[in-house]
Amino acid sequence: MAVSIVLTNQKGGVGKTTTSGAIAAGLSERGKKVLSVDLDPQGNLGFSLGMDIEDGHTMYEVLKKEIRVRDAVRSTEEYGDVLTSNILLSEAEMILKGENRQMILKQVLEDVKDDYDYIIIDTPPSLNILTVSGYAAADYLIIPMAAEILSLVGLVQLKETIEAVQNSVNPDLHVLGILLTRFSRRTNLAKDVQEMAETVASQIGTELFGSRIRTGVSAAEAPAHGKSVFDYSPRSNPSKDYREFIEEVLNKIENEA
Template sequence: MSTIFVVANQKGGIGKSTTATNLAGILGRKAKTLLIDADPQCNSTSTYDAKIEDVATLYDVIIDSDKLPIAEAIQHTENGDIVASDPLLVKAEKMLDGDLEGFYRLKDALDELDGYEYIVIDTAPSLNIILYNCLIAADKVIIPVTADSYAMQGISQLYDTIMSVKKRQNRNLSIAGLLLVRYSGRSNLEKETRDNIEKTAKKMDTKLFKTVIRECIKTKEAQEAKKLLIDYAPKCNTCLDYIDFTAELLKKSRK
């Protein structure tokens, strides 16, 4: 049975795709791992150098009325296995409106999938029906945040959404923790914000991961080269931090 991680934050440009691709890439070195790109911007799809045109995508799995088996939408790339996103996912709200089963399309699809120990899902920065699909299918939510004055903007709404799904549709859902990304720790503002994020995490009955993710230029270079950071620059600070984060996440998950 797979452990399913969702990477979510309704604030855009927060590093969700970077976190999802690095986590999936590192987990993929340990066990069979699938990345699912549920963001119509298709950033994770691009990093994995996966196709969108003339292939089955997540759209065909959860939006199309034919309900294609998810196994038929998996692409085996040099970076790992992925179900690609599709810009057409922006039509989800309209196309699934009034469909009582519309919130469970991804869960139903993953219930029929075997062979993966870990599944990582990248999400869009919005509280929409696709995010509900992801949360209903998931075990744990990872929330990336930055140490700036807008870091916690919208987090309370995301928290309320997660708790609502946990209460009504997925009792096994939990927040694995908040992950501090793009962190230098050099300014007093960053340190003060980190303390505030830690307090917020406690109020959400979760934690701020001990591991923080530093930023380096190699991350963008790897994305441009369509390579995983663990292959492109395995000794850069960002990659080493994601390796430590993955170990911390798995240790916490086993407990």
């Protein structure tokens, strides 16, 4: 049965989708069967993994229960399978109805959970029903956070949302850690943010990943080419850092099991 990992941060521009894509690519490279689930109406995860997000079935149809999840899964040669999204998913507040609406994603993924080793869920940069649905469907949660002061804003609200999910629909959700992105070891700001992030992590009941994703243009350019950072620029700092991060994720999950 697949291990489900959700990536979240209500602030945009922190490398959440880049990190989701890197995890999917890195795990696929290791021979793991991976399903990437794009819950962001912007559709950036599917796009960054080389998919045409306007072609084929999407998460919108799956969540509306118009089609089965297996019929919406699309395959890539290098990065495993993908459930893509597009702007139609912005209607989620209207299509996800009922008392247990936050559980619909978990329910639809049950049909394919035995087909994969890992399911990677990318969420929107906001705390809405799609984000909460991602939390409800996951075993582990990772918080990418840019090494900037403004990235700390909103983590308190995120903490409250995580606790609310743990106390209701998903008591087994475990926060695997906070990942610092856009990190420059040479600046005092990065060091200050790291110290403050460590405090926030302890409040959430987790810790910072030892890995830090250094600033590099390759991480920003790779999605435009539909490639992972590993294929686009294998020798770049972000590529090296993401490989180290994936190793750390796997070790943490193994220790938790």
